[in-house]
Amino acid sequence: MVKATDPNQVIVTSGLTKVFPNGLRAVDALDLSVSSGEIFGLLGPNGAGKTTTVGMLTSRVIPTSGGASIAGVDVVAHSTLAKQLIGVVPQTNTLDRSLTVFENLYYHGRYYGMRSSDARAAAEETLRRFKLIDRADADVNQLSGGMAQRLMIARSILHKPQILFLDEPTAGLDPQSRLALWEILSTLHESGQTIFMTTHYMEEADQLCDRVAIMDHGKILALDTAARLKRSVEADTEIRVSVEEDLEALAVHLKTFDGVSSSQVLDGAVLIALRGRTALVPRIVDFVETGGFTLNDLSVSEPTLETVFIKLTGKELRD
Amino acid sequence: MTDTTLAQLRPARDASLSAFRAMLLRDVAVLRSNLYSFILRTVMQPLLFVFVFTYVFPKIGQGIGGAQGQATFSSLLVPGVVAIACIFQGIQAVMLPLVQEFGYTREIEDRVMAPLPVWGVAVEKLLAGALQGLLAAAIVFPLATFIPATPVHLQISWPELLTFLPLATLLGASLGLAIGTRVKPQQVTLVFSVVIIPVTFLGATYYPWAALDPIPWLKWAVLINPLVYMSEAFRAALTPQLPHMPVPAIYAAMIGSIALLGWIGIDGFKKRVTT
Ligand SMILES: Nc1ncnc2c1ncn2[C@@H]1O[C@H](COP(=O)(O)OP(=O)(O)OP(=O)(O)O)[C@@H](O)[C@H]1O
Numbered sequence: 001m002v003k004a005t006d007p008n009q010v011i012v013t014s015g016l017t018k019v020f021p022n023g024l025r026a027v028d029a030l031d032l033s034v035s036s037g038e039i040f041g042l043l044g045p046n047g048a049g050k051t052t053t054v055g056m057l058t059s060r061v062i063p064t065s066g067g068a069s070i071a072g073v074d075v076v077a078h079s080t081l082a083k084q085l086i087g088v089v090p091q092t093n094t095l096d097r098s099l100t101v102f103e104n105l106y107y108h109g110r111y112y113g114m115r116s117s118d119a120r121a122a123a124e125e126t127l128r129r130f131k132l133i134d135r136a137d138a139d140v141n142q143l144s145g146g147m148a149q150r151l152m153i154a155r156s157i158l159h160k161p162q163i164l165f166l167d168e169p170t171a172g173l174d175p176q177s178r179l180a181l182w183e184i185l186s187t188l189h190e191s192g193q194t195i196f197m198t199t200h201y202m203e204e205a206d207q208l209c210d211r212v213a214i215m216d217h218g219k220i221l222a223l224d225t226a227a228r229l230k231r232s233v234e235a236d237t238e239i240r241v242s243v244e245e246d247l248e249a250l251a252v253h254l255k256t257f258d259g260v261s262s263s264q265v266l267d268g269a270v271l272i273a274l275r276g277r278t279a280l281v282p283r284i285v286d287f288v289e290t291g292g293f294t295l296n297d298l299s300v301s302e303p304t305l306e307t308v309f310i311k312l313t314g315k316e317l318r319d
Numbered sequence: 320m321t322d323t324t325l326a327q328l329r330p331a332r333d334a335s336l337s338a339f340r341a342m343l344l345r346d347v348a349v350l351r352s353n354l355y356s357f358i359l360r361t362v363m364q365p366l367l368f369v370f371v372f373t374y375v376f377p378k379i380g381q382g383i384g385g386a387q388g389q390a391t392f393s394s395l396l397v398p399g400v401v402a403i404a405c406i407f408q409g410i411q412a413v414m415l416p417l418v419q420e421f422g423y424t425r426e427i428e429d430r431v432m433a434p435l436p437v438w439g440v441a442v443e444k445l446l447a448g449a450l451q452g453l454l455a456a457a458i459v460f461p462l463a464t465f466i467p468a469t470p471v472h473l474q475i476s477w478p479e480l481l482t483f484l485p486l487a488t489l490l491g492a493s494l495g496l497a498i499g500t501r502v503k504p505q506q507v508t509l510v511f512s513v514v515i516i517p518v519t520f521l522g523a524t525y526y527p528w529a530a531l532d533p534i535p536w537l538k539w540a541v542l543i544n545p546l547v548y549m550s551e552a553f554r555a556a557l558t559p560q561l562p563h564m565p566v567p568a569i570y571a572a573m574i575g576s577i578a579l580l581g582w583i584g585i586d587g588f589k590k591r592v593t594t
């Protein structure tokens with residue numbers, strides 16, 4: 001039994017591990033704790049183990065070893081209790097297609113023991129809040145991707161869960177719907193909702209989350225606020241240079257420049273992290289051109305969580 | 320906060336029971352909104368069957384077993400048609416929706432996340448399927464009784480009917496759950512040809528099981544078919560004057576099949592929704 005030492009820690013895992021029957025160690029000895037009111041992000045590429053982690057925290061995946069508790073309730077031993085405390089938005093659309101938009105919320109409320117009149121009122125109130133009230137009687141198959149996702153979130157919080165789990169809530173959404181969802185999540189966060197979310201969009205983790213855990217191959221590689229994670233790369237500028245010729249050779253040369261903390265080839269470009277602002281840019285351009293390289297492209301940006309990920313794993317977050 | 324949280328939680332039993340009840344309500348609501356298609360899909364096959372074999376055939380002189388055999392045949396058919404209705408509900412109300420849900424819609428997810436054990440969701444599926452089976456039997460029974468051109472002689476034995484009916488519908492639903500949790504959407508047509516068609520054709524529906532005497536190997540082989548017991552059960556309950564298995568044997572076989580198929584189904588359900 002995993003117990004929180006601090007009652008404010010509403011999600012606690014210790015040595016949480018899942019090895020699938022095929023021998024794959026999808027989640028490897030995870031130790032986490034998430035505080036009440038926090039919005040916590042699990043950031044990682046495809047196959048990192050994010051869904052498996054959420055699965056274990058929400059009683060859908062049985063841990064191979066280790067354990068997890070939600071508000072002090074062990075998720076394996078007391079899943080019926082733990083399920084009352086959580087709301088879940090899975091990675092795929094799981095709306096009940098035999099029911100209307102309204103009924104999806106109404107019956108959800110009933111599953112959690114609400115009386116008919118309470119469930120009805122809660123469903124209506126929630127539809128209004130999520131701007132879906134004019135769709136109340138629609139078939140859920142007729143909803144756009146963004147609306148379906150809004151309804152999934154509406155459903156997951158209808159029973160007022162203490163912790164909301166969202167697995168890649170904005171994957172596959174257009175930029176506008178994504179922004180709308182971010183707003184919804186921010187509003188929920190402001191009202192004190194504890195949120196545990198996964199994403200493979202670094203902007204999402206950066207903008208929304210109080211703390212971000214970077215995950216790859218079932219392990220947490222770093223865990224902190226986005227700002228501190230970015231500071232940890234010890235650079236304030238990131239330059240991408242792409243040339244026609246040998247990238248490796250260029251990377252080696254650029255590494256010797258003053259202030260450059262790292263220089264590596266990645267995805268058809270040389271990626272340089274450096275301290276000391278952009279004064280280096282003209283010198284790099286100069287060097288590239290006099291060194292017999294043909295400059296294709298050069299971009300300057302601030303370090304992002306992606307930079308952190310690259311530094312930790314040597315590969316990019318996107319695939 | 321932990322303590323106040325725990326105080327707000329409803330005991331697992333209460334939470335599970337109310338979730339279970341709500342899921343039944345959901346299924347009833349879905350059935351009500353699809354009532355016409357439910358009636359159509361329930362009625363069509365038995366209607367045609369009864370119509371062709373007990374109305375058209377006698378009228379055009381194609382009767383089975385001559386005029387006297389024909390009269391018996393109409394009576395013989397009633398239990399079989401009711402049994403088929405029960406087993407088809409298991410397939411249509413439990414198996415097909417489950418295959419779809421697990422295959423692509425995943426719409427059962429919300430019920431699996433509700434505060435009750437996963438096996439509770441599977442049991443609810445069984446019960447909802449059995450209730451639809453009862454409804455189907457109620458719809459089909461008058462068809463089989465009133466359409467035939469020759470009179471149907473029923474000697475309803477109520478205690479048996481009232482116990483066999485829920486058992487038969489539960490058995491149909493258990494079969495649906497057992498198959499539905501273990502079949503991929505791409506395999507459905509295969510399941511129809513290698514499981515469902517043989518089960519219905521060799522289910523002692525259109526002849527009493529005892530009539531298989533001349534083919535002993537078949538007589539014993541069909542005993543693995545749960546539909547045999549359902550047909551024989553309705554025969555014992557509706558037309559006890561015709562040959563049928565001993566009643567205690569039917570009870571034992573039905574309860575045994577429900578336990579076995581139900582267990583396979585619930586286990587399959589758990590395996591499909593948790594890893
Ligand atoms: N039921 C399963 N059996 C075997 N392997 C599995 C199973 N489910 C997931 N995996 C594997 O476990 C690893 C982690 O999967 P998981 O779904 O947790 O990743 P993820 O971080 O959510 O990825 P994505 O961003 O693609 O959703 C992957 O390599 C995946 O192939």
Ligand SMILES: [Mg+2]
Pocket residue numbers: 050051052091167168
């Ligand atoms: Mg995932």
